[in-house]
Amino acid sequence: MTHRIAVMPGDGIGTEVAPEGRRALEAAARRFDIALDFETFDFASCDYYLAHGRMLPEDWRQILGEFDALFFGAVGWPEKVPDHVSLWGSLLQFRREFDQYVNLRPCRLLPGIKSPLAGRQPGDIDFYVVRENTEGEYSSVGGTMFEGTDREVVIQETVMTRTGVDRVLKYAFDLAASRPRKKLTSATKSNGIAITMPWWDTRVAAAAEHYPEVSVDQFHIDILTANFVLHPDWFDVVVASNLFGDILSDLGPACTGTIGVAPSANINPEGRFPSLFEPVHGSAPDIAGRGIANPIGQIWSGAMMLEHLGYPEAGRAMLAAIEAVLDEGDERILTPDLGGQGSTQALGRAIAERIAS
Amino acid sequence: MTHRIAVMPGDGIGTEVAPEGRRALEAAARRFDIALDFETFDFASCDYYLAHGRMLPEDWRQILGEFDALFFGAVGWPEKVPDHVSLWGSLLQFRREFDQYVNLRPCRLLPGIKSPLAGRQPGDIDFYVVRENTEGEYSSVGGTMFEGTDREVVIQETVMTRTGVDRVLKYAFDLAASRPRKKLTSATKSNGIAITMPWWDTRVAAAAEHYPEVSVDQFHIDILTANFVLHPDWFDVVVASNLFGDILSDLGPACTGTIGVAPSANINPEGRFPSLFEPVHGSAPDIAGRGIANPIGQIWSGAMMLEHLGYPEAGRAMLAAIEAVLDEGDERILTPDLGGQGSTQALGRAIAERIAS
Ligand SMILES: CC(C)[C@H](C(=O)O)[C@@H](O)C(=O)O
Numbered sequence A, B: 001m002t003h004r005i006a007v008m009p010g011d012g013i014g015t016e017v018a019p020e021g022r023r024a025l026e027a028a029a030r031r032f033d034i035a036l037d038f039e040t041f042d043f044a045s046c047d048y049y050l051a052h053g054r055m056l057p058e059d060w061r062q063i064l065g066e067f068d069a070l071f072f073g074a075v076g077w078p079e080k081v082p083d084h085v086s087l088w089g090s091l092l093q094f095r096r097e098f099d100q101y102v103n104l105r106p107c108r109l110l111p112g113i114k115s116p117l118a119g120r121q122p123g124d125i126d127f128y129v130v131r132e133n134t135e136g137e138y139s140s141v142g143g144t145m146f147e148g149t150d151r152e153v154v155i156q157e158t159v160m161t162r163t164g165v166d167r168v169l170k171y172a173f174d175l176a177a178s179r180p181r182k183k184l185t186s187a188t189k190s191n192g193i194a195i196t197m198p199w200w201d202t203r204v205a206a207a208a209e210h211y212p213e214v215s216v217d218q219f220h221i222d223i224l225t226a227n228f229v230l231h232p233d234w235f236d237v238v239v240a241s242n243l244f245g246d247i248l249s250d251l252g253p254a255c256t257g258t259i260g261v262a263p264s265a266n267i268n269p270e271g272r273f274p275s276l277f278e279p280v281h282g283s284a285p286d287i288a289g290r291g292i293a294n295p296i297g298q299i300w301s302g303a304m305m306l307e308h309l310g311y312p313e314a315g316r317a318m319l320a321a322i323e324a325v326l327d328e329g330d331e332r333i334l335t336p337d338l339g340g341q342g343s344t345q346a347l348g349r350a351i352a353e354r355i356a357s
């Protein structure tokens, strides 16, 4: 069975790291005898927007809907297209219309990567953020009244649905139940955000009844971010709304020093639509075109993709190769963000070779 | 001229630290010849709620409106009263109805306090979070449809007004302009929260035109939290919406290791209503009643109060006394959270003595 993969490098360093992700995936495919068929698209980029007046072709649902997975680089180039236009017209649209309602993001202290936190060792930090990925605070409902006057009022609605919240909670509880520590932390703010968040808490409590083996706690988002810094070892699976998950899944990797290497999976668990795999980092216009972007986030996202497609062993081998290359710490190979003088390609090749062997 | 101060210790450790705050204030008042007249109230506490069915007496506006400042401990005891009831019925109501639209929170690495961040020294981190404190994401507008069914939809509206945003931006820009670095950072999320936040960005840009001497940048809240951990030295004045400011003003103190000692001021800059001064920490039911709570957040909030009342020198002396006692590091005096075996009172007394001398 051949798996069809749509590659969308996107903007900026996305176009530099996506080929390295593919190189690593091809190495894993050869070693584990997986049939991957890649096709690369130039849409979902700001250059495409400048040429066509839109981020995606009109028939993007048909084009992409036939693939088994979407392998995404990074989108956004504010000098060309405002971020909310480029993002809502591509990535956020995929997440919503392909119903990728789980955004899964590992936070893991890797060997050879310096954590900004004092005294933390690999193994100390190893948790997942499970982010609701289709609704909540990322709504397009609202508007402006008295526009342009002193009385201007701008309203944006947070919309949560029982269907939307319960299904992501189920995913998070299942994940927690499958892990040795069996612990789930809910991100809330029910003391301040007084309508949606107390209700979120009741849904968490309702879900918890089906998982007596999972121990559950909750923190308000303000103190939760503090605890990511003070006690990152407390966490196993953290489940959060769209916005809170967005924040926690940048902060978590920052605490492990891996903001440039963190991966993510935008998952439609039922497989009705293709899932999307992308590094957490953005398109980084400031370093684009210089061949120094770190490709690990993209490669690690590829590992999550293989796992999702049913090849957990291949996924683990890819992550092990990343860890091995980091552990060796060869400065000629590591990219500047890791303290080396290597290039995107040099690091990508080293990891691909390690996967192959 | 006598300044009338309403003391509301509130719940839990609030009742333990408030007297130490008062002790320190009295020492400063004697030394700097300031006339302070304190009156203590038992409302704005969960015990008051249990006795009266509400958090505040009906005529709280008249009672408190006559004071020059409110000196607040901490409120909340979820086992007695749900947080959203106790908070919306007291603290959040003060902020809103006394129009304390600026929530000012210093993040400062103090001597003798261990930062969880590797290699940071006192002086490295010293910035303010200016939080909008009356509107935004903390709205009570919204509700539930199809309640209790599978189709349940819960909506909460974020409401921003030009008046509300412009005035807090003005405060933040004025503060930045008064500081040596003259730098202002705006917390946004205009790539995802696509109605209110792009508009927030335009208001920041409009305000910036009046402050050519202030250098301005902005970060999306996700990467901003990451940068608090990775580059806390980048920041001088950070301005944020109600929710983002809430998050940043817990995370910032966490990065300086001072979550238990951070102060805050809820300010009505025009002085139409009394401003409120409170530690950032909560009521901490888990350690309440044991006499081990750290009183520094409360005392430091008192320093901010004196500054607000027009006695910057006295405020500085109080902070200097805190720093001196921390710097000495006497374990018999420091509370357990600081690695000592001291009590709330021992630490409070030591600081008050230092202020007096
Ligand atoms: C207790 C809670 C409602 C409050 C807030 O969210 O504003 C607190 O976290 C704070 O920062 O003062």
Ligand SMILES: CC(C)[C@H](C(=O)O)[C@@H](O)C(=O)O
Binding pocket: A087, A092, A246, A280, B191, B192, B222
């Ligand atoms: C680019 C932006 C819209 C996006 C988000 O907020 O979801 C990004 O931060 C992410 O986390 O994938």
